[in-house]
Amino acid sequence: MTVTKHVRPTAVPETASQVLSAEQRYADELAFLAAYDGGARPPGWALTPRAVVTFVQGSDGEALKLPADRRTGPDGTELPASMTIPAKFVGERSLVERCVVTLAGERGLLLVGEPGTAKSMLSELLAAAVCGTSALTVQGTAGTTEDAFRYGWNYALLLAQGPTPQALVDSPVLTAMRTGQVVRIEEITRCLPEVQDALVSILSDRRMNVPELVGTDAGLIRAMPGFSVIATANLRDRGVSEMSSALKRRFNFETIHPISDVDTETDLVRRQATAAVQRAGAAYTVDDAVLDALVTVFRDLRSGRSGENWDVERPGTVMSTAEAVQVAVSLGLAAAYLPGGDALDLVPGHLLGVVRKDDENDHARLLGYWDGPVRRRAEDGSAMWRRLWDLRENLR
Numbered sequence: 001m002t003v004t005k006h007v008r009p010t011a012v013p014e015t016a017s018q019v020l021s022a023e024q025r026y027a028d029e030l031a032f033l034a035a036y037d038g039g040a041r042p043p044g045w046a047l048t049p050r051a052v053v054t055f056v057q058g059s060d061g062e063a064l065k066l067p068a069d070r071r072t073g074p075d076g077t078e079l080p081a082s083m084t085i086p087a088k089f090v091g092e093r094s095l096v097e098r099c100v101v102t103l104a105g106e107r108g109l110l111l112v113g114e115p116g117t118a119k120s121m122l123s124e125l126l127a128a129a130v131c132g133t134s135a136l137t138v139q140g141t142a143g144t145t146e147d148a149f150r151y152g153w154n155y156a157l158l159l160a161q162g163p164t165p166q167a168l169v170d171s172p173v174l175t176a177m178r179t180g181q182v183v184r185i186e187e188i189t190r191c192l193p194e195v196q197d198a199l200v201s202i203l204s205d206r207r208m209n210v211p212e213l214v215g216t217d218a219g220l221i222r223a224m225p226g227f228s229v230i231a232t233a234n235l236r237d238r239g240v241s242e243m244s245s246a247l248k249r250r251f252n253f254e255t256i257h258p259i260s261d262v263d264t265e266t267d268l269v270r271r272q273a274t275a276a277v278q279r280a281g282a283a284y285t286v287d288d289a290v291l292d293a294l295v296t297v298f299r300d301l302r303s304g305r306s307g308e309n310w311d312v313e314r315p316g317t318v319m320s321t322a323e324a325v326q327v328a329v330s331l332g333l334a335a336a337y338l339p340g341g342d343a344l345d346l347v348p349g350h351l352l353g354v355v356r357k358d359d360e361n362d363h364a365r366l367l368g369y370w371d372g373p374v375r376r377r378a379e380d381g382s383a384m385w386r387r388l389w390d391l392r393e394n395l396r
Helices: 027-036 049-057 093-104 119-131 155-161 172-179 198-205 262-279 288-303 321-337 343-355 361-379 383-390
Strands: 063-065 082-084 108-112 137-139 151-153 168-170 182-186 207-209 220-222 228-233 251-255
Touching (some): 027 049, 027 082, 027 119, 049 093, 049 119, 093 108, 093 119, 093 251, 108 119, 119 182, 119 228, 137 172, 151 155, 168 172, 172 182, 172 198, 172 220, 172 228, 198 207, 198 228, 262 321, 288 321, 288 343, 321 343, 343 361, 343 383
Parallel strands (some): 108 251, 137 182
Antiparallel strands (some): 063 082, 151 168, 207 220
16 A cells, blocks of 8 residues: 655744744844833833833834944844834824823723724733733633632642642733733633622732632732733623623723724735735735725725715624735735636625624625615726626625
8 A cells, every 4th residue: 555645835844833922023123122212111111111102103114223332132132223113003102102101000901992903912012012921811701710810720739739839820810910020811801790800809909819828928929010911802792791890990991993094904904914925825916906995895884984975884793904804815815826816806705704794684784885885986987896896796
């Protein structure tokens, strides 16, 4: 019998990963900013508050100059003489500044808004810049227990030794308290209220009691300087549990809105889709006009009004920028790996996949959008929209 050995078409390094964390992806920038800004830092912070804002919002195209006596990093590597820091989050600088001030004041930060508005990305960037790691994360779900916010036990050691510090299993929150770092809690409102409220005393007292270890040094764990909590919440999403008033009072709320400028959103979709397709091993070849039409459709359906001020019935599905990026990525991958057609022809089918998720009436709303703004733009003579109108049958 002949055995055929499977050979991968492309060699992948052992250390490769699909997605790098913010501290890995932007390690050079973080090291540069740590050396560049020698101002005062809150206790436990890796960067100054001003440098954190610059890391997230960019240097506005300015090349920052590093003095000659600061060009050696903490690990002995040579730092560049200058660097231009690109913006990573699309939003108001004042919002990012308020977030940074909240964390510097050791108060909980809660980022709220519709799904797909980059709340998780902002929390990751802030954590990476403040303490050098975004890895201390709790993913909130209906099944999240209080152990995720407090601690658990190694039951083998617990049975063998009884309750000892060695048998204690730290949660990400407890690890952040011990080390003075930032912990991220994703989708906090998906946790049950009684689980959420485990954070009340932690945020108030900055310490955690371990009753099983009372009378020992490990029975009371105090938060080290630099400990902060960043939580995110999709308040429109299903499965949301209302936060208690006590917990709300311990957070500063910052609302992340959808991108208001169409050109900015289109540029973001293009950049992220290009990067994703390149990670998949291909070049991004989707025409800019197709991306313009795609973003226009998403914005019209999201806002309930077209750019021409025509009424649009909004679907129940949130038409977020993140979803637009995923459709743009799909178009790019199809063009690269399944060539032979026009990327525009694929737009209706992918839109249908986005819209028709929960409410069966959303299909009719998408058809209504085609019969309204798409048809009217086609009648005004636009070849792009005429082609989309001709593809209406693909929405069936």
